[in-house]
Amino acid sequence: MSTDRKYQVFVSSTYTDLPESRQELVQSLLAMGMIPTGMELYPTEQNNQWPMIQKVISECDYYIVMVGGRYGTLSPMGLSYTHREYIYAATKKKPVLALLHENPDSLPVHLREKAPEDQVRLRDFRELLRQKALFRYWSTPGDLQTVLKKAMPAMIKQHPSPGWVRAGQVADLTSQREVQELRRRIAELEHEKEELSAGHRPPAETLARGTDPVEMQYNCNVYVKGDCKATRSAASMTWNQVFACMAPQMLEEVPESVMRQALEEHISTNALRDVQKQLPKAHAVRNVVVDGGSFNQAKIQLRALGLIRKCPRRDPGGELFWQLTPQGDRLMTEVLSRRRG
Numbered sequence: 001m002s003t004d005r006k007y008q009v010f011v012s013s014t015y016t017d018l019p020e021s022r023q024e025l026v027q028s029l030l031a032m033g034m035i036p037t038g039m040e041l042y043p044t045e046q047n048n049q050w051p052m053i054q055k056v057i058s059e060c061d062y063y064i065v066m067v068g069g070r071y072g073t074l075s076p077m078g079l080s081y082t083h084r085e086y087i088y089a090a091t092k093k094k095p096v097l098a099l100l101h102e103n104p105d106s107l108p109v110h111l112r113e114k115a116p117e118d119q120v121r122l123r124d125f126r127e128l129l130r131q132k133a134l135f136r137y138w139s140t141p142g143d144l145q146t147v148l149k150k151a152m153p154a155m156i157k158q159h160p161s162p163g164w165v166r167a168g169q170v171a172d173l174t175s176q177r178e179v180q181e182l183r184r185r186i187a188e189l190e191h192e193k194e195e196l197s198a199g200h201r202p203p204a205e206t207l208a209r210g211t212d213p214v215e216m217q218y219n220c221n222v223y224v225k226g227d228c229k230a231t232r233s234a235a236s237m238t239w240n241q242v243f244a245c246m247a248p249q250m251l252e253e254v255p256e257s258v259m260r261q262a263l264e265e266h267i268s269t270n271a272l273r274d275v276q277k278q279l280p281k282a283h284a285v286r287n288v289v290v291d292g293g294s295f296n297q298a299k300i301q302l303r304a305l306g307l308i309r310k311c312p313r314r315d316p317g318g319e320l321f322w323q324l325t326p327q328g329d330r331l332m333t334e335v336l337s338r339r340r341g
Helices: 019-031 046-059 081-091 116-132 143-158 173-198 239-250 256-268 271-276 292-304 326-336
Strands: 008-013 035-037 062-067 096-101 134-138 213-224 227-238 282-290 308-314 320-324
Touching (some): 008 046, 008 081, 019 035, 019 143, 062 143, 081 096, 081 116, 096 116, 096 143, 134 143, 213 239, 227 239, 227 271, 239 256, 239 326, 256 271, 256 282, 256 320, 320 326
Parallel strands (some): 008 035, 008 062, 062 096, 096 134
Antiparallel strands (some): 213 227
């Protein structure tokens, strides 16, 4: 494989049960001239490292998820952190290679899930990867080098990526500077457009706001007597609640995916109660995904109220960034700060 261009590859897996396999995978990628990275490079508490992991996945060229006999530790969303990383990579349209253990039931007991509900989650995750991603099977750590040598060139050919090159290999730096200048000017013009459009918004007193109710539609997986089924439900909220769950994430510029994730995590806390209105025997809810129409409604409403603004910055995939306005900062303080007594 050519060394002129290097590709950054995010490696995702459960950690404590696959150290040898993960090391073999990383070494194989290095031998192929690639740049492997993953969550072990950010040894902080899981919730605090998530924004950094999102950033690294967004910057990567390719994404590899390796699955053995464990589903992994659950995040606040009810998904394992490995599953959550895959969902984010998929939303960023990253080319995904799934490496699935050929026979996880043959692994030693301490390397497999013991609880029935975790076994169901693992089975569902493996099936999702088989349906949605390019996948290959492996049995031992030694298999991984052979699998990668065949799978990665095919993935690169099917999904070309810019990769990384040394600065000295760039033929025309002047053209690059011109492109950067044009991008900077486009960002300035978009910002000016955003400021001008603020003057054409309807007066805030005519808009739903504060304690006015709103329903956020969402899809989720519901477990009833051990069976899993996809269900559509709705969360009854106020506009203050919608704003309050997203606002702390927006003190700095953030991509829309971060806003959406904050809303989904808030909805997840009461999703079981919502779903039990339709399915009284439901005992667990997973994979809450806010409906696109509901998310856009929330985003547009908060913008119309002057609480958030669109930023000139975009990520390499074109995702929009948003930030609190001074008015939004004040409302966040008012809504979330605690009073004495």
